[in-house]
Amino acid sequence: MSKTVREWFPPHGADSPKEENGRSTQVLKLYNSLLDERVPFVPADGPGSKQISWYTCGPTVYDVAHVGHARNYLTFDIIRRVLEDYFGYNCLFVMNVTDVDDKIILRARRNFLLKEYMNQSKSVDEVKTYAFESVQTSLNKQTHKYGEMTGELSDLISKDSTSSNETLDKSGRRKINELEGALKNEAHKLKKITDASAYLQSLTLTGTDHAADMDSILSVAGDYMAEALDTAAIKQGINVSDATIYRAHAAKFEADFLEDMDSLGCRPPDVLTRVSEYIPEIIEYVQRILDNGMAYESNGSVYFDTRNFKECGHTYGKLKPWAVGSALLASEGESNFETSEKRTPSDFALWKASKPGEPFWDSPWGHGRPGWHIECSAMASSILGSQMDIHSGGEDLKFPHHDNELAQAEAYYHHQGCRQWVNYFLHTGHLEVEGLKMSKSLKNFISIKDALQRFSARQLRLMFALQTWNKSMMYGEAARTEMTAREAQLKNFFQNVEVVTRNVQQTKVVARWTADELDLSQRLQAAQKLVHERFCDNIDTAGALDAISALIKHVNLYLAKKEGGSANASNGAPPQALLLRKAAAYVTRILSVLGIVDVPADRPGFSDFPVAASGENKGFELLDTMSMFRDEVRALARSKAKHADVAAVCERSRETLSATTSMSGKAAEYFSTFTSFLNEIHSLAVSTADLKDILGACDRLRDDALVDLGVRLEDKPDGKAVWKLDDPATLRAEQAERAQQASDAACKKLQTQLTLKQKDKEKYEKLLALPPVEQSLADRYSKFDAVTGYATHDKDGNALEGKAIEKAKKDLEKAKKVLEPLTKKLAEDPDFLQKLNIEIDALTKQIEALRG
Known part of the structure; x- marks a missing residue:
């Protein structure tokens, strides 16, 4: 090769x-x-320029956008932000919306036909029969396609194995690898159809709930039925000619997509182009390619002439040269458009003559519509001209879409000597689920809206930023676990810095630097250098976040070393708030560049993770006072102090509260909570309640009242609590998780006890079922001594003598030993088995209650 x-x-x-x-x-x-x-990376205008142009392939709006799309658009939003906000480029960002396309036409028409079919008052049995026939038709087609792909892959591997080359060419390996991946996808489709067939065969209809029965059928067979109805309609010459059906379908999903992008926090494009609005430009583009001799007309369609394109000195298949000529490696939209009108298999449609029932526009070649690829070449050229800096899209668009775009543009600008329309082509890797790319055709996708029910937009952005943008990534528990840990680390970091800053602002003390501060400052500078290196190296956001994570760990070690220090402490100087704010400001800047946080205007240097905002000093003073009051009460209760001492603390705090006036918003809520807590502690102290009740009230303040206010109260080993602001929902979720963990641990402990008792019960019940000792030996001995219990005669009535007597004694002792545990238990407690059953029943109910 x-x-x-x-x-x-x-x-x-x-x-x-x-x-x-x-x-x-x-x-x-x-x-x-x-x-x-x-x-x-150098802009087209030269190394010193900060002006760059960027075109990205937007959505084909035929269905809802899924997390695979989010991986593409959100990832490129991150890269765009790094280029604009970190490197300082001024980017003209253009994105298209494909609202005229085979997929849109097929989906809109099929949905319409299926709806019409279901409105024909068909019986459930009729629909089930048609559904099964439709699935079988799809199964036959998919089986044939899978066989073809298997054959092509086998042939390719066989040729390479007999090749004279010692090593396989890189392109040859890529082709084999991609065919193997495609074969895996086709196998998945085949399994899906096979499963649908099996489901329909085993489906038992209710016979009474018509709507439920229909839903059961359509849930697995709807797409296959729609495809069969469409095939039948074409054969019968039935036209779906209402253009509003197609336009409404595209408009619905375009709005849906743009809403998803906004929900994900993606910056909008500077220019948004729609195919339906650029038909004149597309027709002119096709005409020039014809005029330049690199296209030809056939029966109202126009095809790109790949052979003549190459003869004119151009290269076809720049992105995936190994895929040229392989229909199985072409995207579905292209491979599904086979025709005898093409001069060579690699040629592709620039303009498609319209078929009955399809939307069309007038053109020099008759009624028709744009081909799949020409739209991007024409629209991008109309905005960005004969050369652009960056073109981006998903990995699956490399061939044929992007390769054909390049060819069309070079053919269009041929007389200007264009050999490179795009300087930098960027492609995101696939998002995979269980080893398969996420795809609508594979029916394994999770919509963006569904994903946002489980993750916040920040969490998804963080998840994608932790991956190499041009490599495939797995969407699953591993990615979720890493993202959750990183988010928790970031939030805790900002909250810790906020606590230190707040304390220093209260004490007004700034101490001189020690070796600890010098070390942390060097760590910060090293992180800044490493982040820059990572961004320069292919915008390695995962590496940059690793550097940020390492810096945060050093800050945490610094704080741990300084923990307990205060302005008047003898055990060392307090943490340096100014240095910590500098570290927090840098971390915030990088997170802001990635779009993970928005920096509040009134709080420079801190992220929008929940932290205290300026202008709320009165509320914060109340939280400080409440926390210190609770610390003092807990200390007294733990030291078994007198109730009068607790009451005295309450009186002093009541005087402090009475001096607090003019409160609103959160401060008023803190005041109300503090007042209720103080009154409860005072009442417990006056009534000389158990000191454990006072500690319980302190726990309830932490776990209930403050949680509802979005305040996290953390009890430290030294007895002093630290408060941090947080999202109440997050705090409740953490409480629920801790409660679940405690419940699981309790269940595990109870289950261990239950298992042991069930084994005891089983053992003793088996012993109870055994016959008495003499009866158990009756198959060997016929008479026993009334006093000793030893056997005296064998089973035939013969008296035992010599060694036979010794053996009989051993047999008896062995039989007694088997029954000894039961004998002992019965001697200790004749009702032990009944009590054991009661204990087993109680443990079972406890476990059920915890699990329930």
Whole structure:
């Protein structure tokens, strides 16, 4: 297999190192799909320019957007933010919406036909029969496709194994790997259809609930029925000619997609283009390619001439040269459009003659509509011209979509000598579920709206930022676990810095630096350098976040070392708030660049994770006073102090509260909570209640009243509590998780006890079922001594003599030993078995109650 040469022309200055003051500096490198390697990023206008252009393939709006789409658009939103907010580029960002496409036409028409079919008052049995027939038809088609792909892969592997080359060319390996991945996807589809067939065969209808029966059938067979209805309608010449059906379908899902992007916090594009609004530009684009001799007309359609394109000196298949000529590696939209009108299999449609029942526009070649790829070339060219800096999209768009885009643009700008329409092509890796890419066709997708029911937009963004953007990632528990841990680390970091800052503001003390501060400052500078290196290296957001995580760990170690220090402490100086604020400001800046936080205007240096905001001093003073009052009460209760001492503390605090006036908002809520808590403690002290009740009241303040106010109260080993602001829902979720863990632990402990008692019961019941000792030996002995119990005669009535007597004694002792545990238990407590049953029943009910 011959080696494939990739074509890329570096922008002017991309091949020379960047220098400042005579020294080479680190440059930004991006993984460019045109070369499949990292290359220096330089704008088309030259190394000194900060102006860049970027076109990204937007959605084909035929269905809801899923998390695989989120991976693409949210990831590129992160990269865009890094380029704009960290590196300072001014980016013109263009995104299209494909609202005219085969998938939209098929989905809208099929949905319409299925709805019409279901409105024909069909019986449930009729619908079930049609559903089964439709599934079987799809099963036959998929089985054939799977067989074809298996055959092609086998042939390719066989050819390579007999090749004279010692090593397989990189492109050859890529083709085999991609076919293996595609085969896995097709196997998944085959299983889905097989499962649907089996489900319908085993489906038992209610016979009484018509709607429920219909839903059961449509839930697994609706798509297959719609496809069968569409095939039948085409054969019968039935047209769905109402153009509003297609337009309404696309408009619905476009609005849905844009709403999802807003929910994810993605910056909107600077320019949004729709295919339906660029038909004149698309027609002109096709015409010029025809005029340049790199397209041809056939029966009202226009096809791109890949052979003539190459003869004119251009390269076809720049992104995936190994996929050229393989229909099985083409995306579904292209491979489904087979026709005898094409001159070569690699040719593709620029303009499609309309079929009955499809939307169309007038053109020089008759009624028709744009091909799949021409829209992006035409729309991007109309905004960005003959060259752009960045073009982006998902991995699955490389071939044929993006390769065909490149070819169309070069053919359009042929007389300008265009050999490279895009300087940097960026592609996100697949989002995989159980080893398969997330896809609507595979029916394994999770919609963005469903994902946002489980994760916040921040959590999804953090999850994707923790992955290498151009590599495949698994969507599952592992990614969720890492994201949850990182989010908790970030939130705790900001809250800890907030506590230190608040305390220092109260004491007004700024101590001189020690070796600890010098070390932390160096750690901060090292993190800043490493983050910059990671961003320069293909915008490695995961590496940058690792550097941030390492910095936070150093801050935590610093705080742990300083814990207990205060302005008047003899055991060392307090933590340095100014240095901590500097670290927090830097962490905030990087998180803001990634879009993970929005920096509040009134709180520079802190994130929008819940922390105290300025202008709420009175409320914070109340929280401080309440926390200190609770610390003092807990200390007294733990030391078994007199109730009068607790009452005295209450009186002093009541005087402090009475001096607090003019409160509103949160401060008023804190005041009310503090007052109720103080009154409860005073009442318990005056009534000389058990000191445990006072401690219980302190716990309830922490676990209930303050949680509802969004205040996290953490009891420290030194007896002093620290308060932090947090989301009440988060606090409740943590409480529920802790309660569940405690319940699980209790269940496990009770289950262990229950298992042991059940084994005891089983053992003793078996012993009770055994016959008396003499009866158990009756198969060997016929007579026994009335006093000793030893056997005297064998089973045939013969008197035992010599060694036979000794053996009989051993047999008796062995039989007695088996029954000894039961004998002993009965001697101790004749009702022990009944009591054991009661204990087993009680343990079973306790476990059921905890699990319930």
